[in-house]
Amino acid sequence: MAPTTTTTVDTPVFDDKKVTVIFVLGGPGAGKGTQCARLVHDFNFCHLSAGDLLRAEQNREGSQYGELIRTYIREGTIVPMEITIKLLENAMRDALNKKSGDGWTDGRGRFLIDGFPRKMDQAVKFDESVCLSSLVIFYATTEEVLLGRLTERGKTSGREDDNAESIKKRFRTYQNDTMPVINYYSAQGKVAEIDSSPSIDEVYKKSTEVINDVFAGKYQKA
Numbered sequence: 001m002a003p004t005t006t007t008t009v010d011t012p013v014f015d016d017k018k019v020t021v022i023f024v025l026g027g028p029g030a031g032k033g034t035q036c037a038r039l040v041h042d043f044n045f046c047h048l049s050a051g052d053l054l055r056a057e058q059n060r061e062g063s064q065y066g067e068l069i070r071t072y073i074r075e076g077t078i079v080p081m082e083i084t085i086k087l088l089e090n091a092m093r094d095a096l097n098k099k100s101g102d103g104w105t106d107g108r109g110r111f112l113i114d115g116f117p118r119k120m121d122q123a124v125k126f127d128e129s130v131c132l133s134s135l136v137i138f139y140a141t142t143e144e145v146l147l148g149r150l151t152e153r154g155k156t157s158g159r160e161d162d163n164a165e166s167i168k169k170r171f172r173t174y175q176n177d178t179m180p181v182i183n184y185y186s187a188q189g190k191v192a193e194i195d196s197s198p199s200i201d202e203v204y205k206k207s208t209e210v211i212n213d214v215f216a217g218k219y220q221k222a
């Protein structure tokens with residue numbers, strides 16, 4: 001008899017009927033973090049930046065991944081997905097245990113996951129095993145605008161990757177690895193694209209319209 005093969009399908013840790021996950025993507029410096037900070041204030045989201053979680057893990061005393069993460073970030077490449085997904089899952093569990101108020105009763109929660117998924121393997125794995133996402137907000141602008149913003153931010157950010165060489169590598173990774181993720185979700189009708197070239201206030205107005213649409217049920221999960 002031919003050997004049987006089994007395919008393991010993960011059950012997501014969090015129920016997407018209770019937990020809303022919105023991914024926030026766009027080129028480096030597009031304004032993802034800036035917009036998320038304001039959305040948190042007005043809609044009581046938990047904002048999880050994958051980059052921030054990785055930097056915290058990199059700097060955590062005793063972390064076995066510190067040096068590995070530092071190298072990937074400096075090179076502008078994507079840290080192996082298992083690390084980032086575990087950090088996100090833990091942070092989500094923490095927030096679900098601690099947060100309260102609008103959107104956070106009876107095991108419910110709402111998350112803006114910023115700068116993730118950056119690569120197709122992360123997208124598929126997160127949706128399957130952590131929580132099915134509702135939408136991607138995609139902040140789109142030109143490389144010229146991105147470069148200007150990152151160069152300016154680099155004067156004070158202290159980030160090891162806000163320098164000309166790392167920025168160039170991050171742009172390449174964005175085109176090669178992250179644009180396919182945006183196209184993948186776009187084909188499922190799960191992308192809201194917002195031009196992030198105008199002022200912070202103008203971009204924010206569009207962002208709130210998208211979030212109101214999500215809560216009004218405009219975007220149905222595939």
Ligand SMILES: Nc1ncnc2c1ncn2[C@@H]1O[C@H](COP(=O)(O)OP(=O)(O)OP(=O)(O)O)[C@@H](O)[C@H]1O
Nearest residue numbers: 028029030031032033034149153196198199200203
């Ligand atoms: N609409 C805007 N107009 C002008 N400047 C902006 C705008 N949005 C953000 N900025 C500025 O651009 C810089 C990058 O913004 P932000 O850190 O929010 O980008 P990001 O997409 O989160 O970047 P990264 O992916 O590198 O973390 C910041 O200094 C921010 O103040």
Ligand SMILES: O=c1ccn([C@@H]2O[C@H](COP(=O)(O)O)[C@@H](O)[C@H]2O)c(=O)[nH]1
Nearest residue numbers: 050051072073076077078079115116118
């Ligand atoms: O899912 C992710 C997200 C980020 N990274 C690495 O972190 C840096 C910085 O990310 P920001 O969102 O700009 O803060 C990014 O260039 C990657 O090297 C990752 O590996 N995986």
